[in-house]
Amino acid sequence: MSKMQLRSVLLLFLISLFVLSVTAEEDVEDIDLDDDEVNHAEESAAYYCYAFFPNQTHPTLPTGSKSQSLIGYQNNHKSNTQTVVLVAGYLQPKGTYGTVLQNFSVVRQARTVKPKESVSFQYFFTPDVYFEPGDYNLVIGLYVQDTTTNSTSFVVGYNSTVALREPLGTDPRTILTYFTLLAIIGGVGYLFRDKIVPQKASAPKRTAQSDRMVSQKGDGEKSDAIDTDYISKDHLQYKQQLIDKTASSSRGRKAAPKIN
Incomplete structure (x- = not known):
């Protein structure tokens, strides 16, 4: 490359830089900030x-x-x-x-x-x-x-x-809900307890043995008669002898004459 050509290239390069600098200056716009923006920054x-x-x-x-x-x-x-x-x-x-x-x-x-x-x-x-x-x-x-x-x-x-x-552990709203449900169930059970739970008889049940020991009279009154099925024969004979002896003694006292 000759000196003349080198000078031409350098001249073109300088002209290009000048054009670019002028274009950049034209594209630059001033930005103005108000006082509030400056203070905030x-x-x-x-x-x-x-x-x-x-x-x-x-x-x-x-x-x-x-x-x-x-x-x-x-x-x-x-x-x-x-x-x-x-x-x-x-x-x-x-x-x-x-x-x-x-x-x-x-x-x-x-x-x-x-x-x-x-x-x-x-x-x-x-x-x-x-x-x-x-x-x-x-x-x-x-x-x-x-x-x-x-x-x-x-x-x-x-x-x-x-x-x-959700809260950790037990939720208060859940506790309140369960408490309300239990209260409702308890109230319903209390109102219908007579139908749900059968009532017990007020009088005690009598056993078969006690019914045999107590006999009924004509109007349903209880009698003190003894059921002889539960007493031995020897005891019954002894009791009958006492009854006969007592009866004979009573007749003998009635038949005796009075002594003046």
Whole structure:
């Protein structure tokens, strides 16, 4: 390649770079940010907050039982000290962010966080036992105060879907249902007890032996006569001799003359 050709190639390369630079400048548009967007960007860069549930990638929480969340917070501000005032959380219907179903307990902290310092918190909350199983939206966050500007903001650590499931152990609604059924069965049994359970006779049953020992008179009155089938013959003869002897003695006393 001659020097003349080399100079031509370099000239074309320089012209191409010039054209590209002009085109890039024409395509660039200025982006203006308002004050609120600038402040939000600065606030977002001033901290980092994240909440998670131990050993659960997709949280599944039992209703009526205490659940645990771990919250990490880092103060990324260059010079301002921050104070974590409160830890709070609430439950919402899935996809309906303007409605709050349950506000969980608020925990006071008053934890000072210096610039570039990181802290962690444990947060316990209990979903109401009467929630139906399904997916809900859970929000957990910190109320943080900037000690320099004295401004307080709610920093969200968790804002996502959780699954609520049946309570652990015995369900109170199940206990109430069984108790109601038992009460109904007991009431029906009490009302129809005369038809279900046969009544016992008020008078004791008589044995065959006792019926033979007691004979009936003409009008059904009981008699004290003795059934001779159960008495030995010797005893009957002895008794008859006594009766005859007594009768003869009585006749002898009646026939004796009176002595004046």
